[in-house]
Amino acid sequence: MPNDFLPTIESEIDQEDRGVQPWDIDAIVAALRDARRRSQRVISAGNRRAPIPSPELLQQVVTRLYASLFPRHAGAVDHSEEGLAFFVGSTLNEALHLLSEQVRREQGFIDPGRLGLGLNTRPAEIIVAEFTQKLPGIYELLESDIRAAYDGDPSARSTEEVLLSFPGVKAIIYHRIAHALHALGSPVVARIIAESAHSQTGIDIHPGAKIGGNFFIDHGTGVVIGETVIIGERVRIYQAVTLGAKRFSVNEHGALVKGEPRHPIVEDDVVIYAGATILGRITIGRGSSIGGNVWLTHSVAPQSTIVQAQARSETFEQGAGI
Structure with a gap:
Protein backbone atom coordinates (compact mmCIF):
# COMPACT_ATOMS: atom_id res chain seq x y z
CA MET A 1 0.00 0.00 0.00
CA PRO A 2 1.45 3.41 -0.94
CA ASN A 3 3.03 5.46 1.82
CA ASP A 4 0.61 8.32 1.06
CA PHE A 5 -2.25 6.41 2.71
CA LEU A 6 -0.62 4.88 5.81
CA PRO A 7 -1.51 7.77 8.18
CA THR A 8 -5.22 7.41 7.39
CA ILE A 9 -5.14 3.76 8.43
CA GLU A 10 -3.60 4.70 11.77
CA SER A 11 -6.23 7.36 12.40
CA GLU A 12 -9.12 4.95 11.76
CA ILE A 13 -8.10 2.44 14.44
CA ASP A 14 -10.16 2.83 17.61
CA GLN A 15 -7.84 3.32 20.54
CA GLU A 16 -10.17 1.25 22.74
CA ASP A 17 -9.51 -1.79 20.56
CA ARG A 18 -5.82 -1.82 21.54
CA GLY A 19 -6.29 -4.03 24.58
CA VAL A 20 -5.03 -7.59 25.01
CA GLN A 21 -4.16 -9.07 21.60
CA PRO A 22 -3.65 -12.74 20.71
CA TRP A 23 -0.65 -11.86 18.53
CA ASP A 24 2.84 -10.55 19.23
CA ILE A 25 2.96 -7.50 16.97
CA ASP A 26 6.58 -6.67 17.79
CA ALA A 27 7.72 -10.15 16.79
CA ILE A 28 5.76 -10.01 13.55
CA VAL A 29 7.20 -6.58 12.66
CA ALA A 30 10.73 -7.86 13.36
CA ALA A 31 10.17 -11.00 11.24
CA LEU A 32 8.86 -8.92 8.32
CA ARG A 33 11.86 -6.58 8.60
CA ASP A 34 14.23 -9.56 8.45
CA ALA A 35 12.36 -10.95 5.43
CA ARG A 36 12.75 -7.63 3.61
CA ARG A 37 16.44 -7.57 4.40
CA ARG A 38 16.86 -11.02 2.86
CA SER A 39 15.07 -9.98 -0.31
CA GLN A 40 17.18 -10.18 -3.46
CA ARG A 41 14.87 -8.27 -5.81
CA VAL A 42 16.94 -6.85 -8.68
CA ILE A 43 14.95 -3.61 -8.82
CA SER A 44 16.40 -2.45 -5.51
CA ALA A 45 18.94 0.33 -5.75
CA GLY A 46 21.14 1.54 -2.94
CA ASN A 47 18.52 3.78 -1.34
CA ARG A 48 15.82 1.55 0.13
CA ILE A 203 -7.26 -4.66 -22.15
CA ASP A 204 -3.55 -5.32 -21.54
CA ILE A 205 -1.23 -3.21 -23.71
CA HIS A 206 2.45 -3.06 -22.80
CA PRO A 207 3.67 0.56 -22.95
CA GLY A 208 6.54 -0.49 -25.22
CA ALA A 209 4.19 -1.54 -28.03
CA LYS A 210 4.28 0.75 -31.08
CA ILE A 211 0.78 1.43 -32.42
CA GLY A 212 -0.04 3.54 -35.47
CA GLY A 213 -2.98 5.89 -35.89
CA ASN A 214 -6.64 5.08 -36.57
CA PHE A 215 -6.43 2.12 -34.20
CA PHE A 216 -9.64 0.52 -32.91
CA ILE A 217 -10.19 -2.22 -30.32
CA ASP A 218 -13.85 -3.29 -30.49
CA HIS A 219 -15.37 -4.62 -27.23
CA GLY A 220 -11.85 -5.20 -25.96
CA THR A 221 -12.07 -7.55 -22.99
CA GLY A 222 -9.16 -9.99 -22.91
CA VAL A 223 -6.99 -8.25 -25.52
CA VAL A 224 -3.23 -8.68 -24.90
CA ILE A 225 -0.60 -6.71 -26.85
CA GLY A 226 3.02 -7.47 -25.96
CA GLU A 227 6.02 -5.21 -25.42
CA THR A 228 7.66 -5.46 -28.85
CA VAL A 229 4.50 -5.51 -30.97
CA ILE A 230 4.47 -3.11 -33.93
CA ILE A 231 1.06 -2.17 -35.33
CA GLY A 232 0.57 -0.09 -38.47
CA GLU A 233 -2.17 2.31 -39.51
CA ARG A 234 -5.93 1.63 -39.62
CA VAL A 235 -5.76 -1.69 -37.76
CA ARG A 236 -8.89 -3.08 -36.05
CA ILE A 237 -8.93 -5.91 -33.52
CA TYR A 238 -11.70 -7.52 -31.51
CA GLN A 239 -12.02 -8.97 -28.03
CA ALA A 240 -9.75 -11.74 -26.68
CA VAL A 241 -7.06 -11.20 -29.33
CA THR A 242 -3.51 -12.00 -28.22
CA LEU A 243 -0.44 -10.56 -29.92
CA GLY A 244 2.13 -12.46 -27.88
CA ALA A 245 5.48 -14.21 -27.79
CA LYS A 246 5.94 -17.81 -28.93
CA ARG A 247 9.04 -18.47 -26.83
CA PHE A 248 11.46 -16.63 -24.56
CA SER A 249 15.24 -16.58 -24.99
CA VAL A 250 17.42 -17.27 -21.95
CA ASN A 251 21.04 -16.33 -21.27
CA GLU A 252 23.89 -18.58 -20.12
CA HIS A 253 22.60 -18.32 -16.54
CA GLY A 254 19.10 -19.43 -17.47
CA ALA A 255 17.58 -15.98 -16.96
CA LEU A 256 15.13 -14.52 -19.49
CA VAL A 257 16.68 -12.12 -22.01
CA LYS A 258 14.90 -8.78 -21.72
CA GLY A 259 13.80 -6.58 -24.63
CA GLU A 260 14.35 -8.90 -27.59
CA PRO A 261 11.85 -8.54 -30.47
CA ARG A 262 9.50 -11.46 -29.85
CA HIS A 263 6.00 -10.24 -30.73
CA PRO A 264 4.15 -9.85 -34.05
CA ILE A 265 4.35 -7.05 -36.59
CA VAL A 266 0.89 -6.13 -37.88
CA GLU A 267 0.97 -4.05 -41.05
CA ASP A 268 -1.55 -1.42 -42.20
CA ASP A 269 -5.27 -2.13 -42.75
CA VAL A 270 -5.35 -5.49 -40.97
CA VAL A 271 -8.46 -6.82 -39.20
CA ILE A 272 -8.07 -9.45 -36.46
CA TYR A 273 -11.28 -11.07 -35.26
CA ALA A 274 -12.26 -12.24 -31.78
CA GLY A 275 -10.20 -14.87 -30.03
CA ALA A 276 -7.32 -14.96 -32.52
CA THR A 277 -3.90 -15.79 -31.06
CA ILE A 278 -0.87 -14.57 -33.01
CA LEU A 279 2.51 -15.52 -31.55
CA GLY A 280 6.17 -14.80 -32.28
CA ARG A 281 8.09 -12.30 -34.39
CA ILE A 282 5.98 -12.86 -37.48
CA THR A 283 4.45 -10.38 -39.91
CA ILE A 284 0.79 -10.05 -40.77
CA GLY A 285 0.84 -8.54 -44.24
CA ARG A 286 -0.99 -5.35 -45.17
CA GLY A 287 -4.72 -5.66 -45.77
CA SER A 288 -5.00 -9.15 -44.31
CA SER A 289 -7.98 -10.53 -42.37
CA ILE A 290 -7.39 -12.98 -39.52
CA GLY A 291 -10.49 -14.95 -38.56
CA GLY A 292 -11.85 -15.64 -35.10
CA ASN A 293 -10.10 -18.19 -32.87
CA VAL A 294 -7.24 -18.69 -35.34
CA TRP A 295 -3.92 -19.82 -33.83
CA LEU A 296 -1.14 -18.33 -35.97
CA THR A 297 2.64 -18.73 -35.60
CA HIS A 298 3.85 -17.99 -39.14
CA SER A 299 3.91 -14.85 -41.29
CA VAL A 300 1.18 -14.26 -43.86
CA ALA A 301 1.42 -12.36 -47.12
CA PRO A 302 -0.40 -9.07 -47.76
CA GLN A 303 -4.13 -9.37 -48.55
CA SER A 304 -4.35 -12.82 -46.96
CA THR A 305 -7.51 -14.24 -45.38
CA ILE A 306 -6.79 -16.75 -42.63
CA VAL A 307 -9.66 -18.75 -41.12
CA GLN A 308 -10.06 -21.87 -39.03
CA ALA A 309 -10.24 -25.21 -40.77
CA GLN A 310 -13.85 -26.28 -40.93
CA ALA A 311 -14.94 -28.97 -38.54
CA ARG A 312 -15.66 -32.25 -40.36
CA SER A 313 -18.94 -33.98 -39.68
CA GLU A 314 -19.03 -37.76 -40.10
CA THR A 315 -21.52 -40.47 -39.17
CA PHE A 316 -20.24 -43.82 -37.95
CA GLU A 317 -22.49 -46.89 -38.19
CA GLN A 318 -22.11 -50.55 -37.41
CA GLY A 319 -18.97 -49.93 -35.37
CA ALA A 320 -17.13 -48.01 -38.12
CA GLY A 321 -14.53 -45.53 -36.92
CA ILE A 322 -13.87 -47.35 -33.64
Whole structure:
Protein backbone atom coordinates (compact mmCIF):
# COMPACT_ATOMS: atom_id res chain seq x y z
CA MET A 1 0.00 0.00 0.00
CA PRO A 2 1.45 3.41 -0.94
CA ASN A 3 3.03 5.46 1.82
CA ASP A 4 0.61 8.32 1.06
CA PHE A 5 -2.25 6.41 2.71
CA LEU A 6 -0.62 4.88 5.81
CA PRO A 7 -1.51 7.77 8.18
CA THR A 8 -5.22 7.41 7.39
CA ILE A 9 -5.14 3.76 8.43
CA GLU A 10 -3.60 4.70 11.77
CA SER A 11 -6.23 7.36 12.40
CA GLU A 12 -9.12 4.95 11.76
CA ILE A 13 -8.10 2.44 14.44
CA ASP A 14 -10.16 2.83 17.61
CA GLN A 15 -7.84 3.32 20.54
CA GLU A 16 -10.17 1.25 22.74
CA ASP A 17 -9.51 -1.79 20.56
CA ARG A 18 -5.82 -1.82 21.54
CA GLY A 19 -6.29 -4.03 24.58
CA VAL A 20 -5.03 -7.59 25.01
CA GLN A 21 -4.16 -9.07 21.60
CA PRO A 22 -3.65 -12.74 20.71
CA TRP A 23 -0.65 -11.86 18.53
CA ASP A 24 2.84 -10.55 19.23
CA ILE A 25 2.96 -7.50 16.97
CA ASP A 26 6.58 -6.67 17.79
CA ALA A 27 7.72 -10.15 16.79
CA ILE A 28 5.76 -10.01 13.55
CA VAL A 29 7.20 -6.58 12.66
CA ALA A 30 10.73 -7.86 13.36
CA ALA A 31 10.17 -11.00 11.24
CA LEU A 32 8.86 -8.92 8.32
CA ARG A 33 11.86 -6.58 8.60
CA ASP A 34 14.23 -9.56 8.45
CA ALA A 35 12.36 -10.95 5.43
CA ARG A 36 12.75 -7.63 3.61
CA ARG A 37 16.44 -7.57 4.40
CA ARG A 38 16.86 -11.02 2.86
CA SER A 39 15.07 -9.98 -0.31
CA GLN A 40 17.18 -10.18 -3.46
CA ARG A 41 14.87 -8.27 -5.81
CA VAL A 42 16.94 -6.85 -8.68
CA ILE A 43 14.95 -3.61 -8.82
CA SER A 44 16.40 -2.45 -5.51
CA ALA A 45 18.94 0.33 -5.75
CA GLY A 46 21.14 1.54 -2.94
CA ASN A 47 18.52 3.78 -1.34
CA ARG A 48 15.82 1.55 0.13
CA ARG A 49 14.27 4.51 1.96
CA ALA A 50 13.42 6.39 -1.23
CA PRO A 51 9.66 6.77 -1.86
CA ILE A 52 8.32 4.73 -4.77
CA PRO A 53 5.85 5.74 -7.49
CA SER A 54 2.22 5.77 -6.39
CA PRO A 55 -0.43 4.15 -8.64
CA GLU A 56 -3.08 6.37 -7.02
CA LEU A 57 -1.20 9.58 -7.81
CA LEU A 58 -0.41 8.40 -11.33
CA GLN A 59 -4.12 7.82 -11.87
CA GLN A 60 -4.59 11.48 -10.91
CA VAL A 61 -1.94 12.40 -13.48
CA VAL A 62 -3.78 10.54 -16.24
CA THR A 63 -7.12 12.02 -15.20
CA ARG A 64 -5.68 15.53 -15.45
CA LEU A 65 -3.91 14.80 -18.73
CA TYR A 66 -7.18 13.50 -20.17
CA ALA A 67 -8.91 16.68 -19.01
CA SER A 68 -6.16 18.76 -20.62
CA LEU A 69 -6.54 16.94 -23.94
CA PHE A 70 -10.36 16.89 -23.91
CA PRO A 71 -11.42 19.79 -21.67
CA ARG A 72 -15.00 20.01 -22.95
CA HIS A 73 -15.56 16.38 -21.96
CA ALA A 74 -13.77 16.48 -18.62
CA GLY A 75 -15.03 19.24 -16.40
CA ALA A 76 -14.42 22.58 -18.08
CA VAL A 77 -17.34 24.89 -17.24
CA ASP A 78 -16.46 27.93 -19.35
CA HIS A 79 -16.22 26.75 -22.97
CA SER A 80 -15.02 30.05 -24.36
CA GLU A 81 -11.51 30.09 -25.79
CA GLU A 82 -10.24 32.02 -22.78
CA GLY A 83 -12.05 29.75 -20.33
CA LEU A 84 -10.74 26.57 -21.96
CA ALA A 85 -7.20 27.95 -22.07
CA PHE A 86 -7.32 28.74 -18.35
CA PHE A 87 -8.76 25.31 -17.51
CA VAL A 88 -6.19 23.46 -19.64
CA GLY A 89 -3.27 25.51 -18.29
CA SER A 90 -4.25 24.99 -14.65
CA THR A 91 -5.09 21.29 -15.03
CA LEU A 92 -2.02 20.49 -17.12
CA ASN A 93 0.29 22.28 -14.71
CA GLU A 94 -1.05 20.17 -11.84
CA ALA A 95 -0.58 17.00 -13.89
CA LEU A 96 3.00 17.83 -14.82
CA HIS A 97 4.04 18.63 -11.25
CA LEU A 98 2.58 15.33 -10.06
CA LEU A 99 4.19 13.47 -12.96
CA SER A 100 7.62 15.00 -12.29
CA GLU A 101 7.48 13.77 -8.71
CA GLN A 102 6.52 10.25 -9.78
CA VAL A 103 9.34 10.08 -12.37
CA ARG A 104 11.74 11.36 -9.69
CA ARG A 105 10.55 8.61 -7.36
CA GLU A 106 11.15 6.00 -10.06
CA GLN A 107 14.69 7.23 -10.54
CA GLY A 108 15.24 7.13 -6.78
CA PHE A 109 14.79 3.39 -6.43
CA ILE A 110 15.39 1.73 -9.80
CA ASP A 111 18.86 0.79 -11.05
CA PRO A 112 18.75 0.78 -14.88
CA GLY A 113 22.23 -0.75 -15.13
CA ARG A 114 21.26 -3.82 -13.14
CA LEU A 115 18.11 -4.25 -15.18
CA GLY A 116 20.02 -3.97 -18.45
CA LEU A 117 17.66 -1.27 -19.69
CA GLY A 118 20.36 1.05 -20.97
CA LEU A 119 18.29 4.05 -19.97
CA ASN A 120 19.63 7.57 -19.85
CA THR A 121 18.52 8.72 -16.41
CA ARG A 122 18.06 12.40 -17.17
CA PRO A 123 16.46 14.71 -14.60
CA ALA A 124 12.76 14.07 -14.15
CA GLU A 125 11.93 17.64 -15.14
CA ILE A 126 13.69 17.16 -18.49
CA ILE A 127 11.79 13.93 -19.19
CA VAL A 128 8.48 15.61 -18.36
CA ALA A 129 9.37 18.70 -20.41
CA GLU A 130 10.05 16.46 -23.42
CA PHE A 131 6.79 14.64 -22.72
CA THR A 132 4.89 17.93 -22.98
CA GLN A 133 6.28 18.42 -26.48
CA LYS A 134 4.62 15.14 -27.49
CA LEU A 135 1.14 16.10 -26.26
CA PRO A 136 -0.07 17.72 -29.52
CA GLY A 137 0.97 14.61 -31.45
CA ILE A 138 -0.71 12.36 -28.86
CA TYR A 139 -3.90 14.37 -29.25
CA GLU A 140 -3.84 14.03 -33.05
CA LEU A 141 -3.33 10.26 -32.78
CA LEU A 142 -6.20 9.99 -30.30
CA GLU A 143 -8.49 11.98 -32.58
CA SER A 144 -7.76 9.43 -35.32
CA ASP A 145 -8.44 6.55 -32.89
CA ILE A 146 -11.77 8.08 -31.84
CA ARG A 147 -12.77 8.53 -35.47
CA ALA A 148 -11.76 4.92 -36.24
CA ALA A 149 -13.95 3.68 -33.37
CA TYR A 150 -16.91 5.74 -34.53
CA ASP A 151 -16.53 4.69 -38.17
CA GLY A 152 -15.92 1.05 -37.26
CA ASP A 153 -18.84 0.43 -34.90
CA PRO A 154 -22.42 0.69 -36.24
CA SER A 155 -23.73 1.03 -32.67
CA ALA A 156 -21.83 4.30 -32.09
CA ARG A 157 -24.10 7.34 -32.33
CA SER A 158 -21.46 10.05 -31.91
CA THR A 159 -17.75 10.56 -31.35
CA GLU A 160 -18.64 11.92 -27.91
CA GLU A 161 -20.22 8.58 -27.00
CA VAL A 162 -17.09 6.82 -28.22
CA LEU A 163 -14.77 9.05 -26.22
CA LEU A 164 -16.77 8.89 -23.01
CA SER A 165 -17.75 5.23 -22.91
CA PHE A 166 -15.78 2.87 -25.17
CA PRO A 167 -13.24 0.73 -23.23
CA GLY A 168 -11.01 0.35 -26.28
CA VAL A 169 -10.73 4.13 -26.56
CA LYS A 170 -9.93 4.47 -22.86
CA ALA A 171 -7.21 1.82 -23.22
CA ILE A 172 -5.58 3.57 -26.17
CA ILE A 173 -5.68 6.95 -24.38
CA TYR A 174 -3.73 5.43 -21.50
CA HIS A 175 -1.42 3.68 -23.92
CA ARG A 176 -0.53 6.80 -25.91
CA ILE A 177 0.47 8.51 -22.65
CA ALA A 178 2.31 5.48 -21.26
CA HIS A 179 4.14 4.79 -24.53
CA ALA A 180 5.52 8.34 -24.68
CA LEU A 181 6.85 8.07 -21.11
CA HIS A 182 8.29 4.61 -21.80
CA ALA A 183 10.15 5.91 -24.84
CA LEU A 184 11.52 8.86 -22.84
CA GLY A 185 13.06 6.59 -20.19
CA SER A 186 10.45 6.14 -17.48
CA PRO A 187 9.40 2.50 -17.87
CA VAL A 188 8.05 1.89 -14.37
CA VAL A 189 5.77 4.93 -14.35
CA ALA A 190 4.64 3.95 -17.86
CA ARG A 191 3.91 0.37 -16.78
CA ILE A 192 1.87 1.52 -13.79
CA ILE A 193 -0.24 3.72 -16.08
CA ALA A 194 -0.71 0.82 -18.51
CA GLU A 195 -1.77 -1.54 -15.74
CA SER A 196 -4.28 1.01 -14.51
CA ALA A 197 -5.96 0.84 -17.91
CA HIS A 198 -5.73 -2.95 -17.83
CA SER A 199 -7.55 -3.13 -14.50
CA GLN A 200 -10.29 -0.77 -15.72
CA THR A 201 -10.89 -2.20 -19.20
CA GLY A 202 -9.56 -5.76 -19.31
CA ILE A 203 -7.26 -4.66 -22.15
CA ASP A 204 -3.55 -5.32 -21.54
CA ILE A 205 -1.23 -3.21 -23.71
CA HIS A 206 2.45 -3.06 -22.80
CA PRO A 207 3.67 0.56 -22.95
CA GLY A 208 6.54 -0.49 -25.22
CA ALA A 209 4.19 -1.54 -28.03
CA LYS A 210 4.28 0.75 -31.08
CA ILE A 211 0.78 1.43 -32.42
CA GLY A 212 -0.04 3.54 -35.47
CA GLY A 213 -2.98 5.89 -35.89
CA ASN A 214 -6.64 5.08 -36.57
CA PHE A 215 -6.43 2.12 -34.20
CA PHE A 216 -9.64 0.52 -32.91
CA ILE A 217 -10.19 -2.22 -30.32
CA ASP A 218 -13.85 -3.29 -30.49
CA HIS A 219 -15.37 -4.62 -27.23
CA GLY A 220 -11.85 -5.20 -25.96
CA THR A 221 -12.07 -7.55 -22.99
CA GLY A 222 -9.16 -9.99 -22.91
CA VAL A 223 -6.99 -8.25 -25.52
CA VAL A 224 -3.23 -8.68 -24.90
CA ILE A 225 -0.60 -6.71 -26.85
CA GLY A 226 3.02 -7.47 -25.96
CA GLU A 227 6.02 -5.21 -25.42
CA THR A 228 7.66 -5.46 -28.85
CA VAL A 229 4.50 -5.51 -30.97
CA ILE A 230 4.47 -3.11 -33.93
CA ILE A 231 1.06 -2.17 -35.33
CA GLY A 232 0.57 -0.09 -38.47
CA GLU A 233 -2.17 2.31 -39.51
CA ARG A 234 -5.93 1.63 -39.62
CA VAL A 235 -5.76 -1.69 -37.76
CA ARG A 236 -8.89 -3.08 -36.05
CA ILE A 237 -8.93 -5.91 -33.52
CA TYR A 238 -11.70 -7.52 -31.51
CA GLN A 239 -12.02 -8.97 -28.03
CA ALA A 240 -9.75 -11.74 -26.68
CA VAL A 241 -7.06 -11.20 -29.33
CA THR A 242 -3.51 -12.00 -28.22
CA LEU A 243 -0.44 -10.56 -29.92
CA GLY A 244 2.13 -12.46 -27.88
CA ALA A 245 5.48 -14.21 -27.79
CA LYS A 246 5.94 -17.81 -28.93
CA ARG A 247 9.04 -18.47 -26.83
CA PHE A 248 11.46 -16.63 -24.56
CA SER A 249 15.24 -16.58 -24.99
CA VAL A 250 17.42 -17.27 -21.95
CA ASN A 251 21.04 -16.33 -21.27
CA GLU A 252 23.89 -18.58 -20.12
CA HIS A 253 22.60 -18.32 -16.54
CA GLY A 254 19.10 -19.43 -17.47
CA ALA A 255 17.58 -15.98 -16.96
CA LEU A 256 15.13 -14.52 -19.49
CA VAL A 257 16.68 -12.12 -22.01
CA LYS A 258 14.90 -8.78 -21.72
CA GLY A 259 13.80 -6.58 -24.63
CA GLU A 260 14.35 -8.90 -27.59
CA PRO A 261 11.85 -8.54 -30.47
CA ARG A 262 9.50 -11.46 -29.85
CA HIS A 263 6.00 -10.24 -30.73
CA PRO A 264 4.15 -9.85 -34.05
CA ILE A 265 4.35 -7.05 -36.59
CA VAL A 266 0.89 -6.13 -37.88
CA GLU A 267 0.97 -4.05 -41.05
CA ASP A 268 -1.55 -1.42 -42.20
CA ASP A 269 -5.27 -2.13 -42.75
CA VAL A 270 -5.35 -5.49 -40.97
CA VAL A 271 -8.46 -6.82 -39.20
CA ILE A 272 -8.07 -9.45 -36.46
CA TYR A 273 -11.28 -11.07 -35.26
CA ALA A 274 -12.26 -12.24 -31.78
CA GLY A 275 -10.20 -14.87 -30.03
CA ALA A 276 -7.32 -14.96 -32.52
CA THR A 277 -3.90 -15.79 -31.06
CA ILE A 278 -0.87 -14.57 -33.01
CA LEU A 279 2.51 -15.52 -31.55
CA GLY A 280 6.17 -14.80 -32.28
CA ARG A 281 8.09 -12.30 -34.39
CA ILE A 282 5.98 -12.86 -37.48
CA THR A 283 4.45 -10.38 -39.91
CA ILE A 284 0.79 -10.05 -40.77
CA GLY A 285 0.84 -8.54 -44.24
CA ARG A 286 -0.99 -5.35 -45.17
CA GLY A 287 -4.72 -5.66 -45.77
CA SER A 288 -5.00 -9.15 -44.31
CA SER A 289 -7.98 -10.53 -42.37
CA ILE A 290 -7.39 -12.98 -39.52
CA GLY A 291 -10.49 -14.95 -38.56
CA GLY A 292 -11.85 -15.64 -35.10
CA ASN A 293 -10.10 -18.19 -32.87
CA VAL A 294 -7.24 -18.69 -35.34
CA TRP A 295 -3.92 -19.82 -33.83
CA LEU A 296 -1.14 -18.33 -35.97
CA THR A 297 2.64 -18.73 -35.60
CA HIS A 298 3.85 -17.99 -39.14
CA SER A 299 3.91 -14.85 -41.29
CA VAL A 300 1.18 -14.26 -43.86
CA ALA A 301 1.42 -12.36 -47.12
CA PRO A 302 -0.40 -9.07 -47.76
CA GLN A 303 -4.13 -9.37 -48.55
CA SER A 304 -4.35 -12.82 -46.96
CA THR A 305 -7.51 -14.24 -45.38
CA ILE A 306 -6.79 -16.75 -42.63
CA VAL A 307 -9.66 -18.75 -41.12
CA GLN A 308 -10.06 -21.87 -39.03
CA ALA A 309 -10.24 -25.21 -40.77
CA GLN A 310 -13.85 -26.28 -40.93
CA ALA A 311 -14.94 -28.97 -38.54
CA ARG A 312 -15.66 -32.25 -40.36
CA SER A 313 -18.94 -33.98 -39.68
CA GLU A 314 -19.03 -37.76 -40.10
CA THR A 315 -21.52 -40.47 -39.17
CA PHE A 316 -20.24 -43.82 -37.95
CA GLU A 317 -22.49 -46.89 -38.19
CA GLN A 318 -22.11 -50.55 -37.41
CA GLY A 319 -18.97 -49.93 -35.37
CA ALA A 320 -17.13 -48.01 -38.12
CA GLY A 321 -14.53 -45.53 -36.92
CA ILE A 322 -13.87 -47.35 -33.64
